[in-house]
Amino acid sequence: MPEILQYSFMQRALLAGLMIGVIAPVIGVFLVLRRLSLIADTLAHVALAGVALGLLAGVNPVLGALVVAAVGAVGIERLRVAGRLFGEAALAIFLSGGLAVAVVVIGLSGGFNVDLFGYLFGAITAVQARDLWLVLGLGVTVLATVAVFYKELFAITFDEEGARVQGVPVDTLNLLLTVLVALTVVVAMRVVGILLISALLVIPVAAALRIARSFRSTLWIAVVISLAAVLAGMTASFYLNIAAGGAIVLSAIVLFAGTSLAVRGRA
Amino acid sequence: MRTFERSLTVSAATDPPIVAEVEHICVDYGVARVLDHVSLQVRRGDFLGMIGPNGSGKTTLLRVLLGLLVPSCGHVRLFGTDIREFHDWQRIGYVSQKAVAFETRFPASVFEVVLSGRSGRAGLGRRFEGQDRAAALAALDTVGMAGFHDRLIGRLSAGQQQRVFIARALVHDPDLLLLDEPTVGVDLDAQEQFYALLRALNRDAGKTLVLVSHDIGVVAEEVTQLACLNRSLVFHGSPAEAIRSGALAQMYRAESLVVSHRH
Numbered sequence: 001m002p003e004i005l006q007y008s009f010m011q012r013a014l015l016a017g018l019m020i021g022v023i024a025p026v027i028g029v030f031l032v033l034r035r036l037s038l039i040a041d042t043l044a045h046v047a048l049a050g051v052a053l054g055l056l057a058g059v060n061p062v063l064g065a066l067v068v069a070a071v072g073a074v075g076i077e078r079l080r081v082a083g084r085l086f087g088e089a090a091l092a093i094f095l096s097g098g099l100a101v102a103v104v105v106i107g108l109s110g111g112f113n114v115d116l117f118g119y120l121f122g123a124i125t126a127v128q129a130r131d132l133w134l135v136l137g138l139g140v141t142v143l144a145t146v147a148v149f150y151k152e153l154f155a156i157t158f159d160e161e162g163a164r165v166q167g168v169p170v171d172t173l174n175l176l177l178t179v180l181v182a183l184t185v186v187v188a189m190r191v192v193g194i195l196l197i198s199a200l201l202v203i204p205v206a207a208a209l210r211i212a213r214s215f216r217s218t219l220w221i222a223v224v225i226s227l228a229a230v231l232a233g234m235t236a237s238f239y240l241n242i243a244a245g246g247a248i249v250l251s252a253i254v255l256f257a258g259t260s261l262a263v264r265g266r267a
Numbered sequence: 268m269r270t271f272e273r274s275l276t277v278s279a280a281t282d283p284p285i286v287a288e289v290e291h292i293c294v295d296y297g298v299a300r301v302l303d304h305v306s307l308q309v310r311r312g313d314f315l316g317m318i319g320p321n322g323s324g325k326t327t328l329l330r331v332l333l334g335l336l337v338p339s340c341g342h343v344r345l346f347g348t349d350i351r352e353f354h355d356w357q358r359i360g361y362v363s364q365k366a367v368a369f370e371t372r373f374p375a376s377v378f379e380v381v382l383s384g385r386s387g388r389a390g391l392g393r394r395f396e397g398q399d400r401a402a403a404l405a406a407l408d409t410v411g412m413a414g415f416h417d418r419l420i421g422r423l424s425a426g427q428q429q430r431v432f433i434a435r436a437l438v439h440d441p442d443l444l445l446l447d448e449p450t451v452g453v454d455l456d457a458q459e460q461f462y463a464l465l466r467a468l469n470r471d472a473g474k475t476l477v478l479v480s481h482d483i484g485v486v487a488e489e490v491t492q493l494a495c496l497n498r499s500l501v502f503h504g505s506p507a508e509a510i511r512s513g514a515l516a517q518m519y520r521a522e523s524l525v526v527s528h529r530h
Binding site for chain 2: 154158209212216
């Protein structure tokens with residue numbers, strides 16, 4: 001067995017990493033194509049408030065992040081549908097609001113601590129057994145929901161109005177998608193950290209878009225690129241002793257550059 | 268609703284049934300009234316051209332018919348049912364303006380685009396089945412795009428894309444097809460093919476068509492019914508009557524006024 005698989009903390013880290021490697025691009029493809037990539041970033045900052053509240057209250061911070069991010073997702077979607085705020089203003093309010101709550105709560109709890117740093121930049125090797133179960137449960141929930149509503153999500157992504165005219169419950173599914181983004185963000189938080197989450201949702205999809213010949217193939221190619229980035233990043237992190245979150249995102253960027261060059265070479 | 272059904276039985280002996288009807292529709296955007304007490308009936312087998320200058324409310328009226336916009340007053344009935352209680356959306360096909368102005372980098376194959384037109388019919392949360400795939404291929408065949416199913420939608424010409432969008436609107440076999448300015452940005456050859464396709468759908472396949480267009484001359488030649496809109500309904504009848512009554516000339520003047528105003 002290679003050294004990287006001999007430690008139980010690395011086994012847990014790899015399982016968590018592979019799960020996020022699958023679900024991030026699956027959700028990301030819908031966000032990127034609908035120009036909603038910023039929602040992931042926003043919910044990540046809202047989740048940070050949940051982490052801080054969880055740490056303060058002494059409950060599992062991942063659970064705190066989950067609850068607060070889900071509530072934030074519903075709030076964002078309500079504001080977006082109401083349409084009273086221009087463009088991305090709603091997102092900006094939630095993004096900075098989440099960060100503000102986090103900063104205040106951290107101050108109340110007596111300052112910045114090491115735990116919080118892990119949530120900002122990822123601490124995948126610190127994934128505990130109970131975190132792993134939560135991550136796997138959330139990941140399976142996200143994948144199963146997308147599988148069930150795949151054709152509706154495609155129809156809405158391609159032409160929201162056309163889907164509405166067909167009787168597809170667009171508003172309900174939009175809300176569902178936003179909640180799925182919240183779940184994905186909470187899972188990704190442990191792996192790459194809040195500040196790097198949108199990279200995992202966006203970069204593999206952006207790479208896949210350069211080579212895919214259909215929507216379905218975009219999804220599969222993005223998942224393959226994302227898994228490759230997670231594995232490469234974690235291997236590099238283990239053997240070179242560098243930060244896992246950063247290594248994963250950098251691997252994804254290298255793969256993105258690679259597909260861009262390959263496409264240019266072919267043309 | 269009850270009174271409507273009565274009127275339907277009275278007129279059934281002479282006219283085909285009404286498939287879509289608006290009654291005293293008003294739409295306001297802020298303080299501006301875009302549609303002012305418009306009443307209009309579409310009967311089965313009609314090929315209705317809805318024309319009018321820019322800002323005359325054509326697209327707005329179409330959106331009201333589709334339930335995308337709730338009017339500030341008036342009633343909408345589809346196939347005899349008040350729109351608020353209407354759920355049989357498979358009977359309606361819609362080709363939106365998006366058909367000519369969509370994101371061409373969207374990674375979807377022609378087949379995926381057409382198949383997505385079956386989303387409502389297949390049922391929420393259900394997978395597409397063999398019959399859905401067969402219907403998608405048949406719809407592509409109808410619009411003369413068989414063999415293009417695995418091509419990226421963004422790589423096709425504007426005219427080809429337009430035909431794919433019509434296939435998507437036909438794939439769930441609607442009785443009523445609504446098209447919003449579908450010839451914008453399409454070259455003349457493709458336009459001719461497009462109108463030939465609409466003629467075939469109307470005459471041979473028995474579809475009821477509503478075509479919104481600013482292209483007054485072409486539309487007047489193709490359709491069986493004309494509705495001239497300029498915030499209120501100026502005229503509704505056959506193209507020949509439109510010419511006789513001077514309504515068509517009035518529409519031309521209104522259009523040229525808008526055009527000269529813009530230059």
